[in-house]
Amino acid sequence: MTHAQPAAAAPRFTTDTPGAPALAAFPRVRPRRGRVTPAVRRMMRETRIDPAQLTLPLFVREGIDEPVDIASLPGQQQHTIDSLRRIAVRAAEAGVGGINLFGIPAHLDAVGSQADAEDGIVQRALRALVPEVGDALVIQSDLCLDEFTDHGHCGVLDADGTVDNDATLERYGAMALAQARAGSRMLAPSGMMDGQIGYLRDVLDANGFQDVLLLAYSAKYASGFYGPFREAVDSQLRGDRRTYQQDPANGREGVREASLDVAEGADIVMVKPAASFLDVLYRVAQTSPVPVWAYQVSGEYAAIEAAAANGWLQRERVIDEAVTGIFRAGADGLLTYWAIELAERLRTGDFAA
Structure with a gap:
């Protein structure tokens, strides 16, 4: 019995030139090149990050003689005014774009009276920073009452314990003038009160501060990732902030909030937190006529640092990947507790992503 021999496989591609060898049956398009x-x-890199796009959040605390470590934010501290100056200088030398200042006062009350006091901790810190680094980076200040109130909410409470939106706007206006007079170049209202950007723009313009920028916390979600921040500012919060911060299930609402803030005069709009809301960040970036920033919040920072400390992941590689993902989603700028480290590694070519 004879067995048929299999026919030789014909080449997948041939040329029209007689006698030319068959072309290899391999892909022409090779993205791996x-x-x-x-x-x-x-x-070939599509997403590029510059140190000037980074802002460092900083905490300054009244009544301490030495910086205090924040246990849930390894490497971060509550600063004295002197140590605040030193780290601000380091940020400027690294090429960081700005610092965003949060204050922790010694005295708390129902209306957050220290928030706009002439000798309030934020105003004193601003007056110390402006001559030190005011020409080297953008000095920004958080504009919210939560660090200053004995109930920990972002505004003034009415008789039934609900945050009174319009009464809170009046307090924000007083804070804005106090911070602008102390030298803040950019105010960052983070309380999520309706109409806050328009109200503050009017107050600032009417008092000669037309050049002070407004960074709108436009899409700020009621997130569990803020946990370590509560320790950082010694929060006295009772209850939660779900009645004024956004529902994490809502994406379209975040886009609407950003659009409203742009219409009211925001110079920059922001999405917070970053990692859980990259879809919102992308959607806002597709439509916003002004720069779009994100905040890589305390819980995002703490989670990576804790996992790295346990040897569960490669620290720098994951930090850089997380930051790159935020910019790839559409951010023009980023608030991150790694700002100095990132800026230094970007400048030396050690950025791992």
Whole structure:
């Protein structure tokens, strides 16, 4: 019995030239060509980050003689005014774009009276920072009452314990003038009160502060990722903030909030937190006529630091990947507790992503 021999496989591609060898049956399109060496990867990179796009959140506390470590934010501290100056100088030397200042007063009360006091901790810190680094980076200040009230909410409470939106706006206006007079270049109202950007723009303009920028916390969600921040500012919060911060289930609402803030005069709009709301960040970035920032919040920072401390992931690689993802989603700027480290590694070429 004879067995039929299998026919030789015909080449998938041939040329029209008589006698020319058959072309190899391999792909013509090879995306891997753009990844073959570090130099090629750098050249082909779509998302590029500059240190000037980074803002460092900082905490200054009244009544302390030395910086106090924040246990849930490894590497971060509550600063004295002197130590605040030193780290601000370091941020400027690293090329960081700005610092965003949060104050922790010694005295709390129902209306947050220290928030706009002439000798309030934020105003004193601003007056110390402006001559030190005011020409080297953008000095920003948080504008919210939660650090200053004995109930920990972002506004004034009415008789039934609900945050009174319009009464709170009046307190924000007083804070805005106090911070602007002390030298803040950019105010960051983070309380999520309706109409806050328009109200503050009117107050600032009417008092000669037309050049002070407003960073709108436009899409700020009621998130569980704020936990370590509560320790950082010694929060006295009772209850929660779900009646004024956004429902994490709502994406379209975040886009609407950003649009309202733009219409009211915001110079920058922001999405917070970053990692859980990259879809919102992307949607806002697709439509916003002003720069869009994100805040890589305390819980995002703490989660990566804790996992790295346990050896569960490669610290720098994951930090850089997380930050790159935020910019890839559409952020033009980022508030991050890693701002100095990132800026230094970006400048030396050690950025791992």
